Amino acid sequence: MPVHSKHLSADERRAATVRAVVQLAAQHNPSEITTTAIAQQMGVTQGALFKHFPTKEAILEAVMGWVAERLLARVDQAAAAASSPLLALEAIFMTHVDFVAEHPGVPRVMFGELQRAKMSAPKRMAQLLIRRYGERLQHLIDAGKASGELSSSIDTAAAATLFVGTIQGLVMQSMLAGDVRRIRNEAPGVFVLYRRAIGSRP
Amino acid sequence: MPVHSKHLSADERRAATVRAVVQLAAQHNPSEITTTAIAQQMGVTQGALFKHFPTKEAILEAVMGWVAERLLARVDQAAAAASSPLLALEAIFMTHVDFVAEHPGVPRVMFGELQRAKMSAPKRMAQLLIRRYGERLQHLIDAGKASGELSSSIDTAAAATLFVGTIQGLVMQSMLAGDVRRIRNEAPGVFVLYRRAIGSRP
DNA sequence: CAGAAGAAAGTGATTGATTACTATCTTATG
């Protein structure tokens, strides 16, 4: 197993490419992540990338696929371990925040794809991720309303929008501060407010 | 006063340039708003832009300045007309949503600037806007806590973050749907939740 | 107040740099 080889199998090289993009996005604007920069980050010449991806768009599509798979898996895992809908929402919130703190480049590429004008494979992938994420949230919110843990009078869709928006607000604050790890410290305080927004009142 | 002239004064031409960028951003990704596209949008050749702006970055800086001035003016106006801190927050919320609905390109350029890696004049301007906006929110939230209209136990900074994040969530939902005007319909429902989060409980 | 003189604004062509992508040659690995 030649781990330190310059030659990698196609699968390994594709995975390394995705990793390189995520790493670059942590410190660079997605629009200035060129194929040359990606190749440099992974210690390979620019032309070599096109042995494994037909276009740059295909690279971004793979990145979005990686994000969707990892994030949803961790979200589902967090939700499954919780003993009530509200606790599940809190676990998802913190898991999501952790994921962003670990991979600060992810929200950058996410936003970058979503604000594309034309439809594209990576954008479609991003939309699918958001939709699936929203579905999970709405199920949990409905379950919480049914169990009395959440107020039955709240609008489920609005509550899901607020959930995602809350995380986005945190991400943006950390982008402003330039310190993405700070998001972990501020997240609990903001979730307290979210819980007040949706929780049933004693 | 030659209103239909192809020649405009420097001030008018700069204003027209800002308007063109905001219009373009409503339908195009900020990263693909080229100087050629800006010039075409305003019926002028590409080179003419550089009679009034030294660089493209200076154009974006002017755009951010325009946004900051207009948005903060409307926010202050809305707040001044309200008769209580909570009503002021609601008025600001709806005013902000209206502003975005009128100028769908604004959040795009805003996000685009904020996710820049290096510091730049336009990014600095965006940061200043956010900071001033946040200050106004925090003052109102503190005033609301003092008057008993808002819960005195909430974290002011977190409440301000949540306010901005809430709007961002709405913007992103509308970007996904591709229909920015829908944001007006969904805004009231989401603000109801925000009020639950910060309001004092009877 | 007419009109020359100069300033301001716009044109059209061109620059060097950078982009994604490709064609050909070389090397490493199973």
Next chain:
DNA sequence: CATAAGATAGTAATCAATCACTTTCTTCTG
């Protein structure tokens, strides 16, 4: 040794910015 992976060296297209030149507006003078 066969072939997949990478290196090298290209391509055409596009970008922001600059150039010499022209058109339009403004101002000052005789």
